[in-house]
Amino acid sequence: MAEEPQKKPHLSALVGxxxxxxxxxxxxxxxxxxxxxxxxxxxATASSKKLVIKNFRERPKLPDNYTxxxxxxxxxxxxxxxxxxxxxxxxxxxxxxxxxxxxxKVSATLYxxxxxxxxxxxxxxILQFREYPFVMHRNSLDSLLFLRKINKCWQDHCRQxxxxxxxxxxxxxxxxxxxxxxPSIWDMGLELFRNHIIxxxxxxxxxxxxxxxxxxxxxxxxxxxxxxxxxxxxxxxxLQQVYKESFEQRFLEETNCLYAAEGQRLMxxxxxxxxxxxxxxxxxxxxxxxxxYLDHSxxxxxxxxxxxxxxxxxxxxxxxxxxxNLLDENRISDLTxxxxxxxxxxxxxxxxxQHWSEYIKxxxxxxxxxPEKDKDMVQELLDFKDKVDHIIEVCFQKNEKFIxxxxxxxxxxxxxxPNKPAELIAKYVxxxxxxxxxxxxxxxxxxxxxxxxxxxxFIHGKDVFEAFYKKDLAKRLxxxxxxxxxxxxxMLSKLKHECGAAFTSKLEGMFKDMELSKDVxxxxxxxxQNQSDPGNIDLTVNILTMGYWPTYTPMEVxxxxxxxxxxxxxxxxxxxxxSGRKLQWQTTLGHxxxxxxxxxxxxxxxxxxxxxxxxxxFNEGDEFSFEEIKMATGVEDSELRRTLQSLACGKARxxxxxxxxxxxxxxxxxxxxxxxxxxLFRIKINQIQMKETVEEQVSTTERVFQDRQYQIDAxxxxxxxxxxxxxxxxxxxxxxxxxxxxxxPGDLKKRIESLIDRDYMxxxxxxxxxYHYVA
Numbered sequence: 001m002a003e004e005p006q007k008k009p010h011l012s013a014l015v016g017x018x019x020x021x022x023x024x025x026x027x028x029x030x031x032x033x034x035x036x037x038x039x040x041x042x043x044a045t046a047s048s049k050k051l052v053i054k055n056f057r058e059r060p061k062l063p064d065n066y067t068x069x070x071x072x073x074x075x076x077x078x079x080x081x082x083x084x085x086x087x088x089x090x091x092x093x094x095x096x097x098x099x100x101x102x103x104x105k106v107s108a109t110l111y112x113x114x115x116x117x118x119x120x121x122x123x124x125x126i127l128q129f130r131e132y133p134f135v136m137h138r139n140s141l142d143s144l145l146f147l148r149k150i151n152k153c154w155q156d157h158c159r160q161x162x163x164x165x166x167x168x169x170x171x172x173x174x175x176x177x178x179x180x181x182x183p184s185i186w187d188m189g190l191e192l193f194r195n196h197i198i199x200x201x202x203x204x205x206x207x208x209x210x211x212x213x214x215x216x217x218x219x220x221x222x223x224x225x226x227x228x229x230x231x232x233x234x235x236x237x238x239l240q241q242v243y244k245e246s247f248e249q250r251f252l253e254e255t256n257c258l259y260a261a262e263g264q265r266l267m268x269x270x271x272x273x274x275x276x277x278x279x280x281x282x283x284x285x286x287x288x289x290x291x292x293y294l295d296h297s298x299x300x301x302x303x304x305x306x307x308x309x310x311x312x313x314x315x316x317x318x319x320x321x322x323x324x325n326l327l328d329e330n331r332i333s334d335l336t337x338x339x340x341x342x343x344x345x346x347x348x349x350x351x352x353x354q355h356w357s358e359y360i361k362x363x364x365x366x367x368x369x370x371p372e373k374d375k376d377m378v379q380e381l382l383d384f385k386d387k388v389d390h391i392i393e394v395c396f397q398k399n400e401k402f403i404x405x406x407x408x409x410x411x412x413x414x415x416x417x418p419n420k421p422a423e424l425i426a427k428y429v430x431x432x433x434x435x436x437x438x439x440x441x442x443x444x445x446x447x448x449x450x451x452x453x454x455x456x457x458f459i460h461g462k463d464v465f466e467a468f469y470k471k472d473l474a475k476r477l478x479x480x481x482x483x484x485x486x487x488x489x490x491m492l493s494k495l496k497h498e499c500g501a502a503f504t505s506k507l508e509g510m511f512k513d514m515e516l517s518k519d520v521x522x523x524x525x526x527x528x529q530n531q532s533d534p535g536n537i538d539l540t541v542n543i544l545t546m547g548y549w550p551t552y553t554p555m556e557v558x559x560x561x562x563x564x565x566x567x568x569x570x571x572x573x574x575x576x577x578x579s580g581r582k583l584q585w586q587t588t589l590g591h592x593x594x595x596x597x598x599x600x601x602x603x604x605x606x607x608x609x610x611x612x613x614x615x616x617x618f619n620e621g622d623e624f625s626f627e628e629i630k631m632a633t634g635v636e637d638s639e640l641r642r643t644l645q646s647l648a649c650g651k652a653r654x655x656x657x658x659x660x661x662x663x664x665x666x667x668x669x670x671x672x673x674x675x676x677x678x679x680l681f682r683i684k685i686n687q688i689q690m691k692e693t694v695e696e697q698v699s700t701t702e703r704v705f706q707d708r709q710y711q712i713d714a715x716x717x718x719x720x721x722x723x724x725x726x727x728x729x730x731x732x733x734x735x736x737x738x739x740x741x742x743x744x745p746g747d748l749k750k751r752i753e754s755l756i757d758r759d760y761m762x763x764x765x766x767x768x769x770x771y772h773y774v775a
Contacts, residue, residue, distance in 0.1 A: 067106055070097045071113060074167070078114070081163045082121045084156075091167065099170040107175035114168060115188055118161075122192045125153055129203045143210040144225075150207055151228055153197070154235045161189035194239040207232065208247050212254055219258065219285070230293035237295045244297075252301055259309035267314050272322025273334040276341060279310045311345045319355040327359055330387060335395040353401055357409045360388060364413035368421055377421065378428035382451050385410070411458040418742065419464045419704075425456055426468035433488060434481050445487055453494050460742040462499060467704045469495075470507060471550045477514050478542060478589050499740075509548035517542040520574070527573050539566050543574070544586075552586050557609075558634040559587075560616060596654070598676045605654070606684040610635050610643045615654065618672040626668045644670060652678060652685050708741055712751045715739060720761050720773040728752075728769040 077094055080087045087094075101110050129150065165172060165185045172185045183191055198204055211232055218224045236243035259282070266275055286306050290299040311318075318338075326334050342348035367373055367380045388406055396402045414421050432448055459465060476482040489511070496504040521540055559567070571583055590609030594616075595602065607615065613633040617624055624632075630640055641664040648657040648670055656671045657664070715738045719731060726734075732748055752771070755761050764770035 067101060067104075067109075070101055071110070073097060074110075075113070075117060077167060078117050078164055081160050094167045095170065098168050102170050102174055107171060110168075110171055111175060111182065114164070114171075114185070115192075118164070118189060119192050119196070122157070122196045125157075126197055126200055126203070128153075129197070129200070129206070143206075143213050146206055147210040147214070147228060147232060150197075150203070151231050151235070154193070155231070157189065157193050161186055164189075190239060194242060198236075198239055198242055204242070204246055208250060211247065212251060215251070215289070216254070216258075218289075226292055233293050233295065243295055248295075248298055248301075251298070252305055255302060255305050256309060259306055260313070263310045263314055267317055267321075272318055272326065273331065273337075275318065276334065276337050279306075279341060280337060282306055282310060307345050311341055311348065315342070315345065315348055315351045319351065323352075323355050324359055327363075327391070330391075332391070332394055335391055339396050349399075349401070353405055356402060357405045360406060360409035361413045364410060365416055368414055368417050374420070374424060377424050378452070378455070381414070381421075381455050382448075385451065385455060407458070410455075411460075414455070414458045415460045415742070419461050422459045422461045422464035423468045425452060425459070426465050426472060428452065429469060429491065430472035430476070433483055433491065434476055442484065442487070445484075446490060449487070449491055449494060453498060457498065461704075462503070463707060463741050464704050466503060466507075467550075467707075470510070473507060473510060474550050477510060479591065506548045509545060513544050513548060514542065523577075524570065524573055528569070531569070537562060537566055539570060541570055543583075546584075552588060554584060555587050555636055555639070556634060557587050557613060558632065559613070593682075599674055600677050602681075603676070603678065604682040605652075606682060608643070610639060611647060611685060614640075614643055614647060618655075623669055623671045626664060626666055626670070629670065644668075646685055650685065652676075652683050654685070708743070709751060711739065711741075712743065712748065713755060716751060716755055717760055720771065724773050725764075726771055728771065731771065 073089055074094060074097065077087045077089060098110070101107070129146075168185055176182050176184055198207070211229065214224045214229055218226075233243070233247070236247050266278060270278065283303065283306055286302055287299070290296065290302065294302070323338070325331075326338065339352065342352045364381070364384065367377055367384065373380065392398060392402050392406065429449070429452055432445060432452075456462070456465065473488070476488075482488055492504055492507055492511070495507070520543060524539075524541070567585065574583065575581065587609055590612075592607060592609060592612040594605045594607060594612060596605060596615075597603075605611075605615070610633070613635065614629055617629060617632055626640075626644070629644070630637065633640065635643065644655070644657070644664045645662070647653070648655040648664075649662055654673055654676055656673050658669045658671065712735070715735055716731070719734050719738070720726060731752070732745060735743075735748055752761075756763065756771075759774055761771050761773055764772060
């Protein structure tokens with residue numbers, strides 16, 4: 001017997017829910033099979049049943065007087081909370097009662113009733129404060145007692161509102177939440193407390209006066225109840241605008257007056273470091289007040305007020321009174337504090353920068369301008385630079401503005417005395433690079449040279465430095481006094497990097513000459529070995545290119561025959577290799593090693609050529625007068641006096657002067673000292689130095705000035721050749737851009753006139769301030 005396949009339903013039934021809400025649910029309709037029998041066959045029929053669930057016909061009603069009885073319970077509970085007594089009813093029962101009332105649309109009435117009960121209670125609290133005696137005395141406890149009472153009232157109110165809200169939570173989360181115009185139960189409590197207690201003029205005044213009195217006492221060093229202050233100020237903050245409008249404004253006004261008076265008084269009484277320490281302490285105290293009990297929003301105006309009254313009003317006075325002392329005494333911690341405090345105030349860093357610059361200029365000028373300090377000028381400048389660098393690094397946090405202004409200030413004061421600092425820096429470098437300088441290792445020497453280069457950068461007249469440096473370098477190279485070739489080349493490299501290849505080309509040429517001279521001497525020695533009569537003197541010659549080296553004034557002296565012969569031999573050798581060249585002997589730069597015999601034994605003397613000529617005379621006799629020596633040697637008068645002084649009045653007295661004395665006078669006689677004794681075998685007898693020959697200094701400076709004139713002339717011609725026609729002001733402006741040394745407008749005008757006279761350029765016939773290049 002065949003069965004019909006199961007049919008799928010196409011309908012869904014609506015099922016009712018007992019709570020009155022409806023939702024759709026899909027019900028599976030099952031097919032009912034009916035089996036039929038019969039002879040020949042049968043058929044199956046399927047049908048679906050519909051299930052219907054109906055809602056309640058009527059909504060359940062609250063019992064009579066339920067609303068009134070429930071409110072009575074709730075009212076009693078609220079009263080018990082406000083009176084701080086135990087509640088008769090279970091809290092869960094009360095919560096359920098509120099929920100039931102809210103479910104039956106009694107929410108609005110319930111909220112009003114609750115507000116009314118709370119309002120009546122808060123209104124009743126005001127009486128205790130109005131009747132409370134409150135006298136504003138500095139030593140009175142009344143203010144403190146009042147503040148404690150208002151604080152207790154506030155704490156109680158908050159505790160009560162939290163408890164009430166927990167019972168009426170369903171009301172707060174349904175009805176109140178759906179009505180945006182209504183404050184929450186907590187906010188309603190704050191509003192009632194604000195309107196009926198804190199907004200009361202007398203209570204508010206007493207409260208804020210008391211708080212301000214406590215803060216004033218704390219500022220004066222007294223211990224106060226900080227937790228009370230924290231609680232009261234938190235209350236004012238919670239009550240919205242009361243803190244801002246009533247407390248903060250008065251608090252800032254009183255703070256302003258307090259610190260204005262304190263700043264004026266302490267600036268008179270205290271020294272700057274103590275005053276700044278006090279300012280820092282006050283700032284820390286006020287910052288701590290914000291953290292401990294003030295509202296965070298007060299921090300910015302409060303700190304600004306302290307900074308303005310204790311710092312901002314006294315910036316110039318502080319610096320004028322104490323900055324120079326702090327810098328003179330190198331008070332690192334105080335300077336650090338000064339920088340940090342001044343950085344907090346608007347315009348503070350700027351005024352500190354100005355005083356910093358003035359200090360550097362004033363202090364630096366005292367070093368540079370005073371001729372009595374010339375001996376130690378460079379060392380003092382280096383020490384001063386180290387000091388200000390350390391202050392910038394440690395105290396001023398490597399602030400770029402302070403670094404740049406320091407450089408400008410150094411450049412200003414170091415050029416107040418033209419040429420001299422450049423000359424003295426060159427001499428200082430010479431003292432460090434000269435042999436016998438045992439003060440420093442190679443690394444220390446390199447550091448010193450780096451520091452000198454920093455000072456060198458500030459100098460405008462770098463050509464003056466070059467002239468004196470070249471003169472001293474020549475002495476070091478020719479006399480073999482250079483401490484280290486590496487140090488010399490390092491200094492040269494620094495100068496090249498700083499001023500360019502043109503600046504050091506002549507200096508490099510001097511080193512090249514010394515190298516070439518060594519090669520020439522190797523060849524000359526081979527040449528001498530091939531001579532039939534090589535002689536007893538071992539000759540070493542340095543060949544100097546005249547353009548590279550300083551200009552030396554030749555001095556004609558009377559050499560002995562053997563020396564003259566050897567000179568001629570070298571001249572023949574050298575000119576044979578380099579035809580067309582001219583040799584000029586520089587006797588002032590010559591030196592020799594002499595062998596001598598005394599009663600004690602043999603000695604060797606390392607002496608200058610002039611000392612050599614004098615000593616060789618005593619091979620011919622034991623005593624000579626000053627005039628006889630002068631006639632025989634041909635040495636110039638002042639040079640000869642210094643030479644004899646070194647031999648007869650110095651540490652190594654090879655000659656005895658008669659009469660005795662420090663100075664060599666006409667008619668003095670000199671006797672060979674046969675009893676000469678010395679612990680060394682080879683003795684160096686230094687030439688007595690003239691006090692750096694003022695003439696030598698003047699001539700070097702004059703040469704620099706002459707060179708400058710040539711450079712100005714060349715620059716003018718170069719500019720005019722390119723521009724053809726140019727106005728006077730434009731020409732002067734272009735010259736200032738091109739020239740690397742300081743020059744006055746008057747000097748430029750003289751050079752222009754000189755070139756017009758020599759027909760390199762001409763004035764415009766119609767406009768005397770216009771120039772034309774003459775090809």
